[in-house]
Amino acid sequence: MRTGYTASQVAGFLSGEHAVCRNGDGDIVGGPVLPACEPMDGASFSALASPRPSAPARVVPSETVAAGLPVIVFGISSDWTLTEQLLPLAEATGGTVADIDGADAVGDAIDAALEAAGAAPQPYFEWAPGDDASTLAFDAAGSVFEGETAAFSYDFGDGSDAATGAATAAHSYAAPGTYEVTLTVTDEKGRTAQAVASVTVVDDTAPEWGTLTVAPDRGDAQAGDTVTFTASGLAPGGRVSVAWDGTVGAAMGVVGDDGMVTIALAVPFGASAGALAFTMRALDELRSGGGAITINPTVAVCVAG
Numbered sequence: 001m002r003t004g005y006t007a008s009q010v011a012g013f014l015s016g017e018h019a020v021c022r023n024g025d026g027d028i029v030g031g032p033v034l035p036a037c038e039p040m041d042g043a044s045f046s047a048l049a050s051p052r053p054s055a056p057a058r059v060v061p062s063e064t065v066a067a068g069l070p071v072i073v074f075g076i077s078s079d080w081t082l083t084e085q086l087l088p089l090a091e092a093t094g095g096t097v098a099d100i101d102g103a104d105a106v107g108d109a110i111d112a113a114l115e116a117a118g119a120a121p122q123p124y125f126e127w128a129p130g131d132d133a134s135t136l137a138f139d140a141a142g143s144v145f146e147g148e149t150a151a152f153s154y155d156f157g158d159g160s161d162a163a164t165g166a167a168t169a170a171h172s173y174a175a176p177g178t179y180e181v182t183l184t185v186t187d188e189k190g191r192t193a194q195a196v197a198s199v200t201v202v203d204d205t206a207p208e209w210g211t212l213t214v215a216p217d218r219g220d221a222q223a224g225d226t227v228t229f230t231a232s233g234l235a236p237g238g239r240v241s242v243a244w245d246g247t248v249g250a251a252m253g254v255v256g257d258d259g260m261v262t263i264a265l266a267v268p269f270g271a272s273a274g275a276l277a278f279t280m281r282a283l284d285e286l287r288s289g290g291g292a293i294t295i296n297p298t299v300a301v302c303v304a305g
Helices: 007-015 080-093 103-118
Strands: 059-062 075-077 097-099 126-129 135-139 150-155 163-165 168-172 177-187 192-201 226-231 239-244 250-254 261-266 274-282 287-295
Touching: 007 080, 075 080, 075 103, 080 097, 097 103, 150 168, 226 274, 239 261, 250 261
Parallel strands: 075 097
Antiparallel strands: 059 192, 126 135, 135 168, 150 163, 150 177, 177 192, 226 261, 239 250, 239 274, 274 287
16 A cells, blocks of 8 residues: 655654654555654654663653664665665665566575674663762673674763773763763674664752851841841842841841842740851852840849839
8 A cells, every 4th residue: 555655754753763653644554553654754763662761869860761672674686776766775774676688586685684783783771879979881692693702882972982891880970961881792703783862861969158248237136136148249130048046046038239238037035145147158159158136134124113
């Protein structure tokens, strides 16, 4: 039956680069229900690949996929017009087209195709946290290849040198971001195949706070009094908080256009006499500063009636 697929679409389906989809109004007769094809304007189809789960600490996998099992097209042709039709599909999937002169050459062409198809590596790799929080350990032991040995090469996608040789490798990323990791497996016959996955590196280290100078409008107070705190040299529009250390009481403010912020905070009732520390934090700038005021004891006045 006529499907209406273009040669590039079929090549994408066979190589696993595109998802098989419904082209037109109907499905393939006798086949499963397919998703509708995306418009062909030069863009590729969205792959319907299921992510493989992993549990890294600082690296969150994004659409982690291993190499699938693509279809490799090998053609046998004794007609140049048929060869021209098969050649784009074969080249797109890593196969070949054998030109033969007659039926006697069919057997040899089939043997050559089977040998080439059977020897193609099937790469696969996983990753997990390494010895420290910034390191990832990669493992391609799940790859399938013919022969006793194979060469492995990891491109970590950050411009660093590739790690070549063994199936395992460790790598540290210098900055957060999403990186495309490519594993290339080369078997003893020199045939290569690749698996690609994206890893997202996140920075979960503790923030480094800078110094902020904050001044209260008074050096001593009693429980229930209001203290006004002022700081300058901040980014306009930034969020700032002030809180008493080790006790209840906090207030928020926003830095003005002049780079200053003023926040009033009441001394909590029940505050003990003595030093009461406070901390101001410029949350968007990761800057903080503090100090202390003296809490005077509350004087009880008794009136005789």
